[in-house]
Amino acid sequence: MISEKMIKMAEGGSAIRAMFEEGNRLSQKYGRENVYDFSIGNPNIPAPEKIREEIISIAENTDPMELHGYMSNAGYPFVRSAVAESLNRRFGTNFTGENIIMTVGAAGGLNIVLKTLLNPGDEVLVFSPYFLEYGNYVSNYDGVLKAVPASETDGFQPDAAALYSAVNEKTKAVIINNPNNPTGVIYSEEKIKELAAALEKRQAELGTSIYIISDEPYRELAYDGAEVPYITKYYKNTIVCYSWSKSLSLPGERIGYVVIPNDADDSALIVSAAVIANRILGFVNAPALQQRMVAACLDEKTDVGAYDRNRQTLYNGLKSAGFEPVYPSGAFYMWVKAPDGDDKAFSQRAKKYNILFVPGSSFACPGYVRIAYCVSHDMIVRSLPAFKKLGEEYGL
Amino acid sequence: MISEKMIKMAEGGSAIRAMFEEGNRLSQKYGRENVYDFSIGNPNIPAPEKIREEIISIAENTDPMELHGYMSNAGYPFVRSAVAESLNRRFGTNFTGENIIMTVGAAGGLNIVLKTLLNPGDEVLVFSPYFLEYGNYVSNYDGVLKAVPASETDGFQPDAAALYSAVNEKTKAVIINNPNNPTGVIYSEEKIKELAAALEKRQAELGTSIYIISDEPYRELAYDGAEVPYITKYYKNTIVCYSWSKSLSLPGERIGYVVIPNDADDSALIVSAAVIANRILGFVNAPALQQRMVAACLDEKTDVGAYDRNRQTLYNGLKSAGFEPVYPSGAFYMWVKAPDGDDKAFSQRAKKYNILFVPGSSFACPGYVRIAYCVSHDMIVRSLPAFKKLGEEYGL
Numbered sequence: 001m002i003s004e005k006m007i008k009m010a011e012g013g014s015a016i017r018a019m020f021e022e023g024n025r026l027s028q029k030y031g032r033e034n035v036y037d038f039s040i041g042n043p044n045i046p047a048p049e050k051i052r053e054e055i056i057s058i059a060e061n062t063d064p065m066e067l068h069g070y071m072s073n074a075g076y077p078f079v080r081s082a083v084a085e086s087l088n089r090r091f092g093t094n095f096t097g098e099n100i101i102m103t104v105g106a107a108g109g110l111n112i113v114l115k116t117l118l119n120p121g122d123e124v125l126v127f128s129p130y131f132l133e134y135g136n137y138v139s140n141y142d143g144v145l146k147a148v149p150a151s152e153t154d155g156f157q158p159d160a161a162a163l164y165s166a167v168n169e170k171t172k173a174v175i176i177n178n179p180n181n182p183t184g185v186i187y188s189e190e191k192i193k194e195l196a197a198a199l200e201k202r203q204a205e206l207g208t209s210i211y212i213i214s215d216e217p218y219r220e221l222a223y224d225g226a227e228v229p230y231i232t233k234y235y236k237n238t239i240v241c242y243s244w245s246k247s248l249s250l251p252g253e254r255i256g257y258v259v260i261p262n263d264a265d266d267s268a269l270i271v272s273a274a275v276i277a278n279r280i281l282g283f284v285n286a287p288a289l290q291q292r293m294v295a296a297c298l299d300e301k302t303d304v305g306a307y308d309r310n311r312q313t314l315y316n317g318l319k320s321a322g323f324e325p326v327y328p329s330g331a332f333y334m335w336v337k338a339p340d341g342d343d344k345a346f347s348q349r350a351k352k353y354n355i356l357f358v359p360g361s362s363f364a365c366p367g368y369v370r371i372a373y374c375v376s377h378d379m380i381v382r383s384l385p386a387f388k389k390l391g392e393e394y395g396l
Numbered sequence: 397m398i399s400e401k402m403i404k405m406a407e408g409g410s411a412i413r414a415m416f417e418e419g420n421r422l423s424q425k426y427g428r429e430n431v432y433d434f435s436i437g438n439p440n441i442p443a444p445e446k447i448r449e450e451i452i453s454i455a456e457n458t459d460p461m462e463l464h465g466y467m468s469n470a471g472y473p474f475v476r477s478a479v480a481e482s483l484n485r486r487f488g489t490n491f492t493g494e495n496i497i498m499t500v501g502a503a504g505g506l507n508i509v510l511k512t513l514l515n516p517g518d519e520v521l522v523f524s525p526y527f528l529e530y531g532n533y534v535s536n537y538d539g540v541l542k543a544v545p546a547s548e549t550d551g552f553q554p555d556a557a558a559l560y561s562a563v564n565e566k567t568k569a570v571i572i573n574n575p576n577n578p579t580g581v582i583y584s585e586e587k588i589k590e591l592a593a594a595l596e597k598r599q600a601e602l603g604t605s606i607y608i609i610s611d612e613p614y615r616e617l618a619y620d621g622a623e624v625p626y627i628t629k630y631y632k633n634t635i636v637c638y639s640w641s642k643s644l645s646l647p648g649e650r651i652g653y654v655v656i657p658n659d660a661d662d663s664a665l666i667v668s669a670a671v672i673a674n675r676i677l678g679f680v681n682a683p684a685l686q687q688r689m690v691a692a693c694l695d696e697k698t699d700v701g702a703y704d705r706n707r708q709t710l711y712n713g714l715k716s717a718g719f720e721p722v723y724p725s726g727a728f729y730m731w732v733k734a735p736d737g738d739d740k741a742f743s744q745r746a747k748k749y750n751i752l753f754v755p756g757s758s759f760a761c762p763g764y765v766r767i768a769y770c771v772s773h774d775m776i777v778r779s780l781p782a783f784k785k786l787g788e789e790y791g792l
Contacts, residue, residue, distance in 0.1 A: 002513050002662055003537070006669035009676070046460040055455040055685070064442040068646045104500060104650070104679060111678035115536075117398050136676035140511075141399070250464045252684030254500070266398055273402040280405070280532035282507035283500060287683045288648030289451070 005139075023356050030354055036383035038371040039356045041181065041332065043249040045303045045374075051248060054296045058289060068288055073279045074271075075102025075257070075286055079295040083257055086298040091230040093261075101258045101274055102286035105251075106217050106243035109258040110137050112277040113213055113239050114173075116270055118143040122172040124213075127158045129335070129365030131181050131215075143172070147364050155326060156183040156335065160194035167202040173211040174199065178228060179218040182363045182370035183335040184328025186222060189229045196235035203237075209265040212238045217256075218331040220247035220301065223308050226329045236263040239270070244294055246332075249302055255290040307332050310373040310380055317384040318371075322396025325371075332374040335360075339394040341367050349393060353386040401535075419752050426750055432779035434767040435752045437577065437728065439645040441699045441770075447644060450692045454685060464684055469675045470667075471498025471653070471682055475691040479653055482694040487626040489657075497654045497670055498682035501647075502613050502639035505654040506533050508673040509609055509635050510569075512666055514539040518568040520609075523554045525731070525761030527577050527611075539568070543760050551722060552579040552731065556590035563598040569607040570595065574624060575614040578759045578766035579731040580724025582618060585625045592631035599633075605661040608634045613652075614727040616643040616697065619704050622725045632659040635666070640690055642728075645698055651686040703728050706769040706776055713780040714767075718792025721767075728770040731756075735790040737763050745789060749782040 001007075019039035026035045058067065074080065080097035087093050103109035114124070120142035126134055128147040138145040148166045150156045163174065176195075178187045187195075199210050214231045219242065222228050232238045243256035260271050278285065285291075314334055318325045324337040336357075338346035343359035343366050350357060360368035373380065397403075415435035422431045454463065470476065476493035483489050499505035510520070516538035522530055524543040534541040544562045546552045559570065572591075574583045583591075595606050610627045615638065618624050628634045639652035656667050674681065681687075710730055714721045720733040732753075734742040739755035739762050746753060756764035769776065 001515070002666060002669060003511065003515055006512050006673060007665065009672050010665055010668040040466070042466045044461065047464050051464070052455050052460060056452050059448050059451040059455070064448060064645070065440065068443050068447070068648050070436070070438045070647045107678035107680050109678075115399065116402050119397070119399055133676065137678065140677065249460070251466045252464050252681060254680060254683050269403065269406055270398060272406040273398060276405050277402060280529065281536065281677060282503035282505075282533065283679070284503050284650060285648060287650050287686065289685070290683065 019356055019358055022351075026354055026356070033382070034354055036355045036379060036386060038373065038375060039358055041246070041372050041374060042251060043246055043302070043332075043374050044376060045249055045306050047249040048297070048300045048302065050297055050300050051250070051293065054293045055289070058292050062292070067292070071285060071288065073285050074275045075100070076291055079291045082295045082298060087259070091233065093230065093232060095259065095261065098271065099260055099262065101260070101271070101278060102291050103241070103256045103258055103278065104283045104286055105245060105254040105256045106215055106241045107133070108254065108278075108283050108286075109241035109243070109256050110134070110213065110215060111140065111281060112274045112283070113241060113258060114138060114141050114143065115277040115281060116273040117172050117211060121170060123168070123170045125163065125166055125171060125174045127176065129156070129182050129360055129363035129368070130175070131177060132362060132364065134175050150183070156180070156185045157191050158187055158195055160191070160198040163195060164198040164202055167199070167206070167210060169206050169208060171208070171210050173213050175213045175215060176231070177215045179221060179330025181218065181331055182333050182358070182360070183326055184331050184333045185326065186226050186228055186330040189227070192229045192231060192234050199235060209237055211264070214238055214240045216240055217243040217246045221304060221307060221332060222330045223304070223311060224329060228330065232259065232261045232263075236261065237265055239264065247302055248294075248297065248300060250290070253287065253290045255286055255294055306377070307374065310375065310377055313377060313380050314371065314373050317380070317387060321384070321388045321391035322394075323387070323391060332372060334371040334373055336369050336371055338367055338369060339391075339396060343367055343369050350390055353390050355383060355386055355390065415752055415754055418747075422750055422752070429778070431750045431752070432775060432782060433752045434769065434771060435754055437642070437768050437770060438647060439642055439698070439728075439770050440772060441645055441702050443645040444693070444696045444698065446693055446696050447646070447689065450689045451685070454688050458688070463688070467681060467684065469681050470671045471496070472687055475687045478691045478694060483655070487629065489626065489628060491655060491657065494667065495656055495658065497656070497667070497674060498687050499637070499652045499654055499674065500679045500682055501641060501650040501652045502611055502637045503529070504650065504679050505637035505639070505652050506530070506609065506611060507536065507677060508670045508679070509637060509654060510534060510537050510539065511673040511677060512669040513568050513607060517566060519564070519566045521559065521562055521567060521570045523572065525552075525578050525756055525759035525764070526571070527573060528758060528760065530571050546579070552576070552581045553587050554583055554591055556587070556594040559591060560594040560598055563595070563602070563606060565602050565604060567604070567606055569609050571609045571611060572627070573611045575617060575726025577614065577727055578729050578754070578756070579722055580727050580729045581722065582622050582624055582726040585623070588625045588627060588630050595631060605633055607660070610634055610636045612636055613639040613642045617700055617703060617728060618726045619700070619707060620725060624726065628655065628657045628659075632657065633661055635660065643698055644690075644693065644696060646686070649683065649686045651682055651690055702773070703770065706771065706773055709773060709776050710767065710769050713776070713783060717780070717784045717787035718790075719783070719787060728768060730767040730769055732765050732767055734763055734765060735787075735792060739763055739765050746786055749786050751779060751782055751786065
């Protein structure tokens, strides 16, 4: 018998990925232009042209031994330093290359951090709704994920009082995701300060270290001039997991980094252990060519304006069809109330109109659905009459 | 307290990596040309020119959305098919793309396979000497690695009778590494047949499935016309983990694949679970650009002749200095007896002559050392007088 844990997962599958396959099936049947697939967070803005130029230039001008050879498991020192300096310029932090570990995306980063932190039975808190994959990452290291509901009445901002109550002596970490998948909410500076105060208080009471693991692939996707607070400045036991998947539209390339600040408890030990975790989990190091590429593209930006335009069109369209979306301030997701509260039925009914989105149950939060608007603006415009009909079916 | 397992590892470190750092330290002190660093398996033959050309061509000619976007967690279907067809042409196998999962190198492949197969307490056998990292990979999934000595009297070929005796009802897998790191031995077809027969017999007796996990990054590095048997043809419960790290000199890029044949017990379930493991361990998928690149370079070869020349020069030099190396038929490692049986003291003494190699204790096999000859031929020639002096110190 193979791993029992894995058999269960193989039978369960991923709801989001299943939706992705469903989209392909519908597209083959009805034609891609007649299917409105809002199910997956695959950026639809092409990577900036400089990405292409740098890849070519690196391939042309770098000795292949240097380009493709092994380096330290933490990544190239010059890349780590460049990342640290870029963060310092942008956020007034004080990192050096020693605080940075280059990783195979944020998913790789989260795994090495959790492997480094967790003893079996340790608890990790997360605000729901949340990206269910966190549960798998925590379970990989025999930790226990516990969800604390975000505040529905406060636009899905995190609830510091609820967090405070959920922390116990087994709590090793809190994963936050800001801007948030699936709600599109940006946690305000005020809320971050509240979270930090609650955790500081609880750490002092319990005499333990509780780490915030801040998963930030959507950091650069913020609208209306919103600031996304840099969490290490508010709470010293913060570890940041970053990825260029969304910010530079490179999700297939698996390139990101982890920040472990000097101020964090056991900082040096965590850095050493996380570098070893990077090696023994089989990542070994972040892909070499892409490390060099991102170091040359740290100031590149995706076209946030295009996502913003999608956001406005979809939000207004859904409102005028009678739906109740949460107005998103970041990421490329819209969180919409299921008209009769049944998110799964809502997602099923939408398929009749060739509209695909993901029920909130897949984010541990029934009653809502996630609509990913990282799609062509044209598709959004074409989908609105279908949404209108869907709303009419609900008597909206 | 962070993970106790990881704290121990952070304190232990990797002997091979420590040697690598030592090499850098000595180089700074004495000049790189006066240090003979044989410690690490970093290929010194540049990647074939076609790698560069393909990377440039892919970057120039592929739409960035297609090039850098998400794909199935198993990899691009066209890449998986191309790999299967290439294997079928070379080895007379009968794979399709469905049997192939693209991975973040062989280390990533081994991790997803072990996560897929192991329940806590399951045993994994390996022939010693072996790459100690296997112990970490197995331990990641709460398995127990047990070493079976290879036959020293039979030139470190695997010992089927010893394997048979070591298998019990908890044995889930046997990792073999062919050509072998650290011995440079190629397991002969006869030995593979003996291993297969022993495992078939034991499976029948116990009523269990026992998988061979064949770790094959050195497959293309075979000398004197030696054939490296393709294990799936001899034993149906075989899973192959491959990497282009050594065969195309791309260790920093982390690109490889896993083969799960239809004939293996629970094949379809293992494929599904391994694809999920690829996702939830945080690999998500093998790096996108490098997948496309290798698909275009499946017939490329590294310059095995250059390694062969190194092999001859080093072997003859060591022999004439009085040492006793095992004549290697594959990979780029030479396995050499410590003159007085103390491999750690031998490695220490060698440092006096600025020679760096790894004690066999780091491969669970004291009494020998590993000399990695993936270095410049010139360095080997320059090192021989130093080896001569080292031999004289032992009275050779």
